[in-house]
Amino acid sequence: MGKVTxxxxxxxxxxxxxxxxERLKHYKEFVIGLDDGQxxxxxxxxxxxxxxFCxxxxxxNNIIPDFNDLVYQGDWKNAITVLHSTxxxxxxxxxxxxAPCEAACTLNVNDDPVGIKxxxxxxxDRAWAEGWVAPQPARHKTGKSVAVVGSGPAGLAAAQQLARAGHDVTVFEKNDRVGGLLRYGIPDFKMEKTHIDRRVAQMEAEGVVFRTGVLVGAMPAGSKVTNDAKETxxxxxxxxxxxxxxxxxxSEQSRDLPVPGRELEGIHFAMEFLPQQNKVNAGDKLKKQLRADGKHVxxxxxxxxxxxxVGTSNRHGALSVTQFEVMPQPPEQENKPLVWPYWPLKLRTSSSHEEGCSREFAISTKAFIGEKxxxxxxxxxxxxxxxxxxxxxxGTEKEYKADLVLLAMGFVNPVASVLEAFNVDKDARGNARATTEFTGGYATNVEKVFAAGDMRRGQSLVVWAIREGRQAARAVDxxxxxxxxLPR
Incomplete structure (x- = not known):
């Protein structure tokens, strides 16, 4: 422990x-990180x-106190070794x-938590700048081959672990670039895609083969899921x-809102809207990009x-942006003695909200209205x-003006056609049925077919996807x- 007090x-x-x-003029990251002293x-x-508890x-299960102490001691190289171990x-x-780790921080009981994230x-960032992140190819090959379907965080984590164990790993991605929802679901101003690209380069040097534009199975007719496949x-x-x-x-099947007027033009899923901007940022030419310029969103x-x-619409130049939430507004401060060390329900204001947005809570849409x-x-x-x-x-009925409506109500399940193509049993929510038991975990009902990440657990966080990818890699190995x- 670096400093007791x-x-x-x-x-x-x-x-x-x-x-x-300044940041509304571009799609680059705008967070100013802490310097070494801070x-x-x-x-x-x-x-x-x-x-x-962190x-x-x-x-x-990052070993947080250890890398905190190493940073305090100025031993950044060992800090990244500890961080990469999990x-x-x-x-x-x-x-x-x-950062659920920060919610669980012991200091968070009655003070502000450590800035772990x-x-x-x-x-x-220091490790990349110093050249400490390098390929780690396996010393010996096993002669075994593994296909990883999907190149999001779960697929990438699993592929890297399996390649380092000596297996020949091929990652199949239906879109034109690697990254899954990291690539096309998260705006560049939250995470620039160069971070994915350099990890892909590292993994290729470790022996992972990436095949993009390849669809496994068949995409349902009329699907709104991003799909650039040129072969199946x-x-x-x-x-x-x-x-x-x-x-x-x-988990790419978006939750719909089947109310009167849903068929009107100008109502789109978020995952129709967000990937297009990321593609444009990457240099693609789209004939009819879905944009919010001059619109009430x-x-x-x-x-x-x-x-x-909200953040993307503001960068487009929307006239106004309003966000609806059907649940009541949560408290600004959680009841720490009641919820710590668990993830608390409290009002969260993102950087996108601060850029310009009206927020309405406890509101439900009864119908869409339109003309022509x-x-x-x-x-x-x-x-x-x-x-x-x-x-x-x-008595609380009201009409809101809207030229563009974006449905961002979460995702209900992965594209069913993939699971059906493999005859994998599904759970009640439409996800692949597979347990996380220590022995035989992540295995489906189909011989030698495993499932992990959103495909197994449903819509979740990137950090959960990485965990599942790592654990599934051990199960496959x-x-x-x-x-x-391999660590579990």
Missing amino acids: GFMEFERQEEGYKPVP SKVQAARCMDCGTP NSGCPV NNFPEFTGRICP SIEHAII ISADELKAQFDAVLLTGG IVIGGGDTGSDC GKVTGLQTVHVEMKDGKLVEIA EFLMGFSD
Whole structure:
């Protein structure tokens, strides 16, 4: 422990943001990370608890007190070694993870938690700058081959672990670039895609083969899921060509809002809107990009995807942006003695909200209204919770003007065609049925077919996807070799 009294001497320091007028002009990252000195001071606040709840609060079980102490001591090289021991891609989580570790920080009981996420961000950025992140090819090959379907965080984590174990790994991605929802679901201003590109280069040097534009199975007719596939491959072909298959696709089936007027032009899923801007940022030419310029935008859904729609709409130059959330407004401050060390329900204001957005809580859309086939507004009513159900409040009906409506109400399940192509059993939510037991975990009902990430657990966080990818890699390695030295 670097400084025994650090938590009493130093206050939490947040990462900064570039000014709103400046950052709205581009799609680059705008977070100002902590410098070395600030990181050292923040790391000094770590109490080195007897029971560090931050470890269990983190889905990948980062060894947080250890790398905090190393940063305080100025030993950045060993800090990245400790961080990489549990997390393949801290540059992803250091930017877009909501940091459940900080909610679980012991200091958070009655004070501001240690800025764990900002320290993680500083460690990995320093490591890339110093050239400490290098390929780690396997010393010996096993002669076994694995197909990983999906190149999101779960697929990438699993592929890297399996390649380092000596297996021949091929990653199949239906889109034109690697990254899955990291690539096309998260705006560049939250995470620039160069972070994915350099990890792909590292993994290729470790022996991973990436095949983009390849659809496994068949996409349902009329699907709104991003798909750039130029070729298809059947489930039977994959099972015949590889010793094991790991399904790690994202939960991409968006939740719809089937109310009157849904067929009007100008109502789109968030995942129709966000990927297009990312493609344009990457240099693609789109004939008819879905844009918010000069429009009154309504975003339905109060989560992270909705926030991303708000930020993108503001960068387009929307006249106004309003975000709807059907649940009541949560408290600004959680009841810490009641909820710590668990993830608290409280009001969260993102950087996108601060850039310009009206927020409406406890509001439900009853119908879309329009003229000449185009949406012009919404009919809404406020709701309240009674006996565990949301009920309408009489007299609160209202109409909102809207030229563009973006549905960002979460995702219900992965694209069913992939699971059906492999005849994988599904759970009640439409996800692949597979347990996380230590022995035989992540295996589906189909011989040598495994599932992990959103494909298995449903819509979740990037950090959960990385955890599942790592654990599934161990399960696959054990299946192929009879044992595994990979960490779980």
